[in-house]
Amino acid sequence: MFQSILVATDGSKLADKAVSSAIALAAESSAKLVALTVVPRYARDYYDGVMILSNEEIARIEGQSVKAAQTRLDEVGERARARGVRVETSAIVSDVVAEAIIAESKKHESDLIVMASYGRKGLARLLLGSETQHVLTHSKLPVLVLR
Numbered sequence: 001m002f003q004s005i006l007v008a009t010d011g012s013k014l015a016d017k018a019v020s021s022a023i024a025l026a027a028e029s030s031a032k033l034v035a036l037t038v039v040p041r042y043a044r045d046y047y048d049g050v051m052i053l054s055n056e057e058i059a060r061i062e063g064q065s066v067k068a069a070q071t072r073l074d075e076v077g078e079r080a081r082a083r084g085v086r087v088e089t090s091a092i093v094s095d096v097v098a099e100a101i102i103a104e105s106k107k108h109e110s111d112l113i114v115m116a117s118y119g120r121k122g123l124a125r126l127l128l129g130s131e132t133q134h135v136l137t138h139s140k141l142p143v144l145v146l147r
Contacts, residue, residue, distance in 0.1 A: 002031040006110040008101050008135075009037055011072045014116040018146045019076050022114040025144075027083045034108045035076040035089045037069040038097045066091045098134035105141055114144045 007022035009015040019035065026033040042058045042065075053061070073089035080087040088108070094100035105113050117132040136143050 002026070002029040002111040004032045004034060004108055004110045005029070005112045005114060006034040006036055006101070006105045006108060007076075008113065008115040009035060009072070009076065011037065011069070012116070014118060014147070018114050018116040018144075019079070021144070021146055023076075023080050023083055023085055025112075025114070026080065026085045026087075031111070032086045032088065032108075033080050034104070034110060035073050035080070035087060036101065036104050037073055037091045038100045039065045039069050039091060039093045040097065041093055041095045062093050066093060098131045098138065101131070101135050102139050105139065110141060112142050112144060113139060114146070117145045117147055 002025065005022050005026050007019055009019050022033060022035075025031070039062065042053075042061050069091035070089065073091055077087045077089050090104060092100055092104070101113065101115070104110075113135060115132055115135065117130070132143075132145055136145065
């Protein structure tokens, strides 16, 4: 049914539900699993509400974030391999999380994107945005959303 499934995770408990479902689906389909975490870039502008840091300091902070993300992804990889699933992991830095998810799904020739949604409504959704909604409306692939 599926050859390659991409699961996007931020390490949260809700995202872990998506990871578990993606692993199970990959195991049932004999599909490769691509586990992805997109680390947002560190804000570089005073108007973004952050302290101005040197480029070296920003690179160090982003590097630490990627390393922490890769540690979480390594755990996902262990869980997947324990179920007999072929797995690749990817931790990338990007300002546009949803677009990065879509780009990675194309890069890995995925047949399905699996991700979680917090289901925020009203003002919270307006203020926080919805990466899941963006993926749903811009991806040409099927997207399985778990709550």
